[in-house]
Amino acid sequence: MASRTYRAEAIVLKTNDFAEADRILVLFTRHFGKVRVVAKGIRRATSRMAGHAEPLTHATYQLARGRELDVLTGAEARALYREMRDNLALIAAGWYVAELVDRFTADRVPSAPLFDLLESALRSLDAGTSAPVVCRWFDLHLLDRSGFRPELGVCAQCRKPLAEATNAWEPAAGGVICVACAARLSYVAPLSVRALKSLRYLLVSDLDTAARLRLDATLGHELDRHLRAFLRYVIDRDIATARLMDELRDLKQPARVS
Secondary structure (H helix, E strand, O other), X not given: OOOOEEEEEEEEEEEEEEOOOEEEEXXXXXXXXXXXXXXXXXXXXXXXXXXXOOOOOEEEEEEEOOOXXXXXXXXXXXXXXXXXXXXXXXXHHHHHHHHHHHHHOOEOOOOHHHHHHHHHHHHHHHOOOOHHHHHHHHHHHHHHHOOOOOEOOEOOOOOOEOOOOXXXXXXXXXXXXXXXXXXXXXXXXXXXXXXXXXXXXXXXXXHHHHOOOOOOXXXXXXXXXXXXXXXXXXXXOOOHHHHHXXXXXXXXXXXXXX
């Protein structure tokens, strides 16, 4: 007979208040996939586990199996990402990658590689890596590991090699399309040579290597626009936290939380 209790290493993707003092946590676990649990009494001032029930907390959770929702019974912190939480641009990027994981995953479907991808992104943000670089790297690797890798090597329509010229980005085709194929369409989003080279670099790099990429405002906006369009096409909805990141991008100084 399976044990009623179990332990799970997890990152909190999001939370929702429930009943008078409870909270529902959406945990992305390393071995069990996405799990929804109830943290009873967690919103009371006397709760000793309140700090483990915040979005982007990385901890080992003690859980008890329930009929509809499992129940949080204990937690041991593994990473709090304090530096990330003190910078609004960085924590917004953390919320962004967490939202994408939530959108791309179903409940109880294990995916240790995707957990490692999320953990790497949060750790890198906490180390101060540029939020746009981390997000664009995460976009591409999430798509790749989810089976939606964009075509960057040849034209996604005619399969011919791409010339070093301004090609086009077409999510419905699956990635980059060549100049000739783009000419047959009423509208396409131009893809600069710099953007294509940057996408290729990010896709084949680990995060430490990707961090060397320098994104100026023009290139950063182009990559953001193209990958956001691709993600929107795949999940058929906008990414809510992307709007917050748009607002923060226009601030002259990095916003501090405290």
